[in-house]
Amino acid sequence: MSNDTEKQTASAWFKELRDQICASFEAIEDDCTGPLSNREPGRFERKSWQRTNQSDGAEGGGGTMSIMRGGRVFEKVGVNISTVHGTFEPEFAKNMPGADKDPSFFATGVSLVAHMNSPRVPAVHMNTRFISTQKAWFGGGADLNTALPIVKDTADFHAAFKAACHRHGDSYYERFKKWCDEYFFIPHRNKPRGEGGIFYDQLASGDWAADFAFTQDVGRSFNEIYPALVRRHMNEAWTDAEREKLLEYRGLYAEFNLVYDRGTSFGLKTGGNVDAILMSLPPEAKWP
Amino acid sequence: MSNDTEKQTASAWFKELRDQICASFEAIEDDCTGPLSNREPGRFERKSWQRTNQSDGAEGGGGTMSIMRGGRVFEKVGVNISTVHGTFEPEFAKNMPGADKDPSFFATGVSLVAHMNSPRVPAVHMNTRFISTQKAWFGGGADLNTALPIVKDTADFHAAFKAACHRHGDSYYERFKKWCDEYFFIPHRNKPRGEGGIFYDQLASGDWAADFAFTQDVGRSFNEIYPALVRRHMNEAWTDAEREKLLEYRGLYAEFNLVYDRGTSFGLKTGGNVDAILMSLPPEAKWP
Numbered sequence: 001m002s003n004d005t006e007k008q009t010a011s012a013w014f015k016e017l018r019d020q021i022c023a024s025f026e027a028i029e030d031d032c033t034g035p036l037s038n039r040e041p042g043r044f045e046r047k048s049w050q051r052t053n054q055s056d057g058a059e060g061g062g063g064t065m066s067i068m069r070g071g072r073v074f075e076k077v078g079v080n081i082s083t084v085h086g087t088f089e090p091e092f093a094k095n096m097p098g099a100d101k102d103p104s105f106f107a108t109g110v111s112l113v114a115h116m117n118s119p120r121v122p123a124v125h126m127n128t129r130f131i132s133t134q135k136a137w138f139g140g141g142a143d144l145n146t147a148l149p150i151v152k153d154t155a156d157f158h159a160a161f162k163a164a165c166h167r168h169g170d171s172y173y174e175r176f177k178k179w180c181d182e183y184f185f186i187p188h189r190n191k192p193r194g195e196g197g198i199f200y201d202q203l204a205s206g207d208w209a210a211d212f213a214f215t216q217d218v219g220r221s222f223n224e225i226y227p228a229l230v231r232r233h234m235n236e237a238w239t240d241a242e243r244e245k246l247l248e249y250r251g252l253y254a255e256f257n258l259v260y261d262r263g264t265s266f267g268l269k270t271g272g273n274v275d276a277i278l279m280s281l282p283p284e285a286k287w288p
Numbered sequence: 289m290s291n292d293t294e295k296q297t298a299s300a301w302f303k304e305l306r307d308q309i310c311a312s313f314e315a316i317e318d319d320c321t322g323p324l325s326n327r328e329p330g331r332f333e334r335k336s337w338q339r340t341n342q343s344d345g346a347e348g349g350g351g352t353m354s355i356m357r358g359g360r361v362f363e364k365v366g367v368n369i370s371t372v373h374g375t376f377e378p379e380f381a382k383n384m385p386g387a388d389k390d391p392s393f394f395a396t397g398v399s400l401v402a403h404m405n406s407p408r409v410p411a412v413h414m415n416t417r418f419i420s421t422q423k424a425w426f427g428g429g430a431d432l433n434t435a436l437p438i439v440k441d442t443a444d445f446h447a448a449f450k451a452a453c454h455r456h457g458d459s460y461y462e463r464f465k466k467w468c469d470e471y472f473f474i475p476h477r478n479k480p481r482g483e484g485g486i487f488y489d490q491l492a493s494g495d496w497a498a499d500f501a502f503t504q505d506v507g508r509s510f511n512e513i514y515p516a517l518v519r520r521h522m523n524e525a526w527t528d529a530e531r532e533k534l535l536e537y538r539g540l541y542a543e544f545n546l547v548y549d550r551g552t553s554f555g556l557k558t559g560g561n562v563d564a565i566l567m568s569l570p571p572e573a574k575w576p
Contacts, residue, residue, distance in 0.1 A: 274477065
């Protein structure tokens with residue numbers, strides 16, 4: 001269980017990170033001189049939602065979606081924050097740490113998915129969260145999703161998170177990279193969803209401040225390396241054939257999210273905010 | 289349990305129906321004078337697969353996918369037949385009629401999904417099958433999936449299956465229409481996948497010949513009404529805005545198939561033929 005200061009500190013950080021990321025992404029739109037720079041630079045639009053359709057009056061909270069569509073570089077990107085509390089459904093509570101006896105929970109986090117116009121610019125997913133039941137922990141991660149992977153980009157993405165991990169725990173990178181590889185795998189295609197990254201959950205070392213600092217570092221590292229990778233390729237022209245490869249790759253991405261992603265299927269089947277959950281789906285995909 | 293004659297009779301019918309449907313659809317391609325009639329008429333290509341990657345040597349059989357892509361009318365349509373036998377996984381066997389003591393099974397069927405270029409021409413799904421364990425039964429159905437539904441088309445589609453049902457059982461239409469409405473519903477969108485049709489399963493009246501005759505009638509009725517609906521609209525021009533509505537509608541369709549459809553999720557998670565299972569996914573979809 002966590003105290004109010006911790007909850008508020010975590011929640012405030014996710015909001016601050018959201019603002020920093022949105023600013024980075026809008027700056028990318030401003031600076032693009034590539035194929036679609038005849039468009040106006042994309043801008044985020046915000047839309048808030050309340051967690052109201054619950055039968056239990058103790059449920060509450062809500063979130064804000066920040067979505068940018070049809071930009072010069074970003075085809076569709078969502079940066080969602082939410083802070084909610086309530087009681088888990090019995091079926092769910094028994095599988096959640098610290099919720100078996102008392103199903104009440106608090107959860108706050110930021111979740112981001114970026115789909116890009118260019119097949120040469122990687123797409124990405126990032127999420128960090130803090131959850132409190134009778135226990136309390138951090139979780140999150142980031143993974144790169146590229147139709148046409150480039151070895152140096154993949155290496156630099158991994159290196160950024162390796163550095164962040166090594167600043168906080170000797171075993172973190174090895175464990176969290178492996179966890180990511182295992183989670184973002186599409187069994188029926190027998191291939192990974194993308195190039196991986198890190199994934200961690202139930203991080204509760206006993207030192208709240210240290211775990212929070214790591215989660216902050218993951219967010220800050222993301223907001224350094226990902227914009228750098230985007231800028232590396234955003235002004236390159238691409239071919240129709242490359243764009244077709246991107247659209248097919250996005251089919252796989254949608255398959256993973258709808259068939260396997262625990263957050264998506266749990267959210268959809270338990271009355272979560274559908275728009276926020278499905279923000280992750282690609283703006284356009286093909287199964288030719 | 290069914291005898292070999294019944295198994296062969298059912299399997300032969302599904303193959304014959306496949307041939308009849310493919311002929312109907314290719315005739316539509318020939319007769320189209322609409323917006324994309326500068327293309328060559330589409331033709332089905334066949335690809336067979338064997339059920340070989342099973343650890344149990346008693347497993348066997350296979351199927352044939354017939355796929356037509358990029359036609360004048362049909363953007364992507366698959367008509368798959370398969371005849372397989374083996375033993376259900378223990379987890380699955382306990383939920384299958386007649387398989388709790390002996391998990392061996394035989395299954396044969398035809399499955400069809402058509403996605404159309406024009407937002408004014410309905411998409412459709414049709415499937416009929418015969419399954420034999422220590423029990424034996426038929427199942428199947430058909431449902432219409434239109435981005436821009438037209439009242440008369442929907443009514444005519446339902447009327448065709450109502451007539452087929454009434455030729456075989458007084459209660460069939462009412463029960464099977466309701467079953468379809470309940471099955472093809474997307475809870476997280478709180479809307480149906482399409483305009484419905486009929487859906488039935490575990491049909492075992494005690495009269496094999498009667499149940500087979502009904503299943504044949506469902507297939508023949510499909511091959512009358514659906515081509516008629518396609519021909520009704522295939523030469524109409526459509527707008528870009530209508531096509532966008534089609535692509536968004538297909539996003540919902542993909543959500544249903546990947547999140548809720550039992551056949552899809554079961555097939556993907558148990559090593560079915562991925563290409564045949566995912567044939568149902570739309571050639572292009574949008575989540576704007």
